[in-house]
C-alpha cells in the first residue's frame with residue numbers, strides 16, 4: 001500500500017469512528033444526562049445560616065434492643081415494636097441521609113411527616129431484630145458501625161452489614177474503636193479512626209460511606225471541620241449545632257424505653273421550633 005493510500009484510509013476511518021461515537025452518545029442519552037447534571041450543579045447551595053433556619057427533621061438514635069439488659073441506652077423488643085407501630089400509624093415516613101442532605105442544602109421536598117431512624121454501635125440485634133421489624137412498615141434505617149466490632153460476639157458480622165446495605169438501608173461510620181473525634185491528635189489517628197475504616201466499610205457494602213456519627217455524640221468545631229473532608233453529614237446527639245458547620249453537627253435524639261405516645265412527645269419537644 002502506498003503512503004498516500006494509508007493516509008487516505010486513516011482519515012476515512014477516523015471520520016467513521018467519530019460519527020459512530022456521536023451516535024452512541026446520542027442514543028444512550030449521555031448528552032442529555034450531562035446537560036441535566038450541569039443544570040443541577042448550577043443551583044446555589046444553602047449557606048450555613050439558611051440551613052439553620054430550616055425546620056429540623058426528627059432523628060431517632062437507638063443503641064441496644066434487648067430484654068436482658070437495662071439502662072438509658074436499651075429499649076425492650078416490645079418497646080421498639082411499639083415505637084415503629086405508632087410512627088407508622090401516625091403517618092411518619094422514614095427518610096435516608098441523602099434525602100435529608102438534599103432538603104437542607106437544595107430545599108428538595110421530603111415525604112409527609114419525615115423522620116430518620118439511626119442505630120449506633122453495630123449491635124447484632126440491629127440486623128436480627130431492628131431491620132426485620134422495620135421491614136413490616138417499609139422503613140429504612142441508618143446503621144453507624146464502629147469497625148473494631150466486625151464479627152465479634154453480640155455484634156454484626158461483615159455479611160450482616162453488607163446485607164443491610166443491599167436491602168436499602170444506609171451504612172455509616174462510627175469510628176474504629178469508639179474514641180471520640182475530639183481526641184484525634186494527628187494524621188495517624190485520623191487514618192486509624194476514619195480513613196481506613198471508611199475505605200474498608202465501602203468495600204464490605206459496595207457503597208459509598210458518606211455519613212458519620214460522633215462517638216458519644218461529642219464534637220467540636222475542629223473535629224467537625226476535619227470530618228467535612230470525608231463525610232457529607234455528621235450526626236451528633238441533642239447538643240447545639242455548630243453555627244458554621246450545621247451539616248457536620250446534625251442533631252439526633254437518644255430513644256429511651258418509653259411508650260410510643262411519650263416518644264412522639266419527645267420528638268416534638270426536641271425538634272419542633274417554637
Ligand SMILES: [Zn+2]
Pocket residue numbers: 120121174178215216
Ligand atoms: Zn456509640
